[in-house]
Amino acid sequence: AQTVTQSQPEMSVQEAETVTLSCTYDTSESDYYLFWYKQPPSRQMILVIRQEAYKQQNATENRFSVNFQKAAKSFSLKISDSQLGDAAMYFCAYRSVDQGAQKLVFGQGTRLTINP
Amino acid sequence: NAGVMQNPRHLVRRRGQEARLRCSPMKGHSHVYWYRQLPEEGLKFMVYLQKENIIDESGMPKERFSAEFPKEGPSILRIQQVVRGDSAAYFCASSPRTANTEAFFGQGTRLTVV
Secondary structure, eight states: OOEEEOOOSEEEEETTSOEEEOOEEEOSOSSEEEEEEEEOTTOOOEEEEEEETTOOSOOEETTEEEEEETTTTEEEEEEOSOOGGGOEEEEEEEEEOOTTOOOEEEOOOEEEEEEO | OOOOEEEOSEEEEOTTOOEEEEEEOOTTEEEEEEEEEOTTSOEEEEEEEETTEEEEOTTSOSSSEEEEOOSSSOEEEEEOSOOGGGOEEEEEEEEESSSSSOOEEOOOEEEEEO
């Protein structure tokens, strides 16, 4: 079974600075998807960024980028120019490409605080 | 196009009562997933349904919990004889018929058992 581990329960960063959130995972599959979700106090789960394992290029979405190290099974999220609105819980998630296995496996989450 | 709609947002039940949580997927989505989030934890998969079929219920507790996604109407997650340990946020997500796409989440139902 796949597992996802986020080893940083809490992180904080100064506004406008850069922060990196860590995520490692364990799988025996060669192809899969990885995601970062943001959960603000409203509880809404918001997709931040998605990476397909067969793509070597790291995904980027505006101020958000990932460092995907497939051999190391590492998938970190970098947030540049941090803004107050980035404060939230961040969850790393794994999903198989198997058509019958659509479930997401989530890490425990990292609470990100932005200091003004 | 409305997002995934869950209701109620908050639900309070006494121990032993039944809880019914509803999820209306996005228009055109025929795949529904239910997740449970305990306080200060990540989401845990419970069940994956397509219209009128349960595809994967490997995360569902064996007793008291059931889910359905009828041909017409919302998906329902039903918890019978609730206990304090059932208190959690329950999230529904949906995805289109082509399964290898993102699932979109609802805002969740926070169940409190008193």
